[in-house]
Amino acid sequence: METTICPWCQTEIVWDEELGPEEECPYCHNELKGYRTLNISLGSAEELxxxxxxxxxxxxxxxxxxxxxxxxxxxxxxxxxxxxxxxxxxxxxxxxxxxxxxxxxxxxxxxxxxxxxxxxxxxxxxxxxxxxxxxxxxxxxxxxxxxxxxxxxxxxxxxxxxxxxxxxxxxxxxx
Structure with a gap:
C-alpha cells in the first residue's frame, strides 16, 4: 500500500491497492494532484x-x-x-x-x-x-x-x- 501525507491537513492517507490514489484528501477534501502533493517513500534503516x-x-x-x-x-x-x-x-x-x-x-x-x-x-x-x-x-x-x-x-x-x-x-x- 502507498502512503501519502496530505499537504493541507497533514493527515497520513493509506490508499487501497485496488482503487489506487484518489484526487482529493478523504479528510479535508483538498486536491492532492500536481504540484501540491509530496509523496515520500521511506527506505529501510540500512539504506539510510x-x-x-x-x-x-x-x-x-x-x-x-x-x-x-x-x-x-x-x-x-x-x-x-x-x-x-x-x-x-x-x-x-x-x-x-x-x-x-x-x-x-x-x-x-x-x-x-x-x-x-x-x-x-x-x-x-x-x-x-x-x-x-x-x-x-x-x-x-x-x-x-x-x-x-x-x-x-x-x-x-x-x-x-x-x-x-x-x-x-x-x-x-x-x-
Whole structure:
C-alpha cells in the first residue's frame, strides 16, 4: 500500500491497492494532484545508514583534496626555510604587501591571499572578438591585466585592470 501525507491537513492517507490514489484528501477534501502533493517513500534503516556513510566519505574526500593542495603549498615554503630562509620574515613581508593592496583575491588552488605583482598588456597577439549583441568588442586590444601571485603556492592569476573592467561593464550595459 502507498502512503501519502496530505499537504493541507497533514493527515497520513493509506490508499487501497485496488482503487489506487484518489484526487482529493478523504479528510479535508483538498486536491492532492500536481504540484501540491509530496509523496515520500521511506527506505529501510540500512539504506539510510548507507546513504549517510556515502555522503560522509564524499565530504572526507573533498576535505582531503583541500588539505593536500594546502600541504603542497606548505611544503614549498618549508623548502625555502630549509634553504636558510626566514619564514617569519616572509610572512611579515607578505602581510605588509597585502595591507597596501586595494584588491586581495584568493588563490583558486589553496585559498591563500594573492599579492599584486604588476600589470601586463594583452599583447599584439590578442585579437578582440566582435559581439553582435553589443556591436563592438568586449575588451579593447589595449586592455591591461593585473597579475597576482599566490603567497603560498605561487600560482599566478590574471584579471582585467579596474579601468578595463569598468569599460567592459559599460560596453555590455550599452552605455
Amino acid at each position: 545508514e548507507e546513504e549517510v556513510e556515502a555522503d560522509e566519505e564524499a565530504d572526507t574526500d573533498l576535505w582531503e583534496e583541500d588539505e593536500e593542495s594546502h600541504l603542497n603549498a606548505i611544503r614549498r615554503l618549508e623548502s625555502f626555510a630549509a634553504a636558510g630562509g626566514d619564514l617569519l620574515a616572509y610572512e611579515s613581508g607578505v602581510e605588509k604587501i597585502l595591507d597596501g593592496q586595494d584588491e586581495i583575491p584568493e588563490c583558486p588552488h589553496c585559498r591563500e591571499y594573492m599579492m599584486f605583482a604588476g600589470t601586463q598588456p594583452l599583447g599584439a597577439d590578442f585579437e578582440p572578438a566582435g559581439q553582435e549583441a553589443v556591436e563592438q568588442p568586449l575588451v579593447a586590444g589595449t586592455a591591461k591585466l593585473n597579475v597576482f601571485v599566490c603567497s603560498a603556492c605561487f600560482h599566478v592569476s590574471k584579471f582585467l585592470s579596474e579601468d578595463d573592467r569598468n569599460a567592459l561593464i559599460r560596453t555590455v550595459s550599452g552605455q
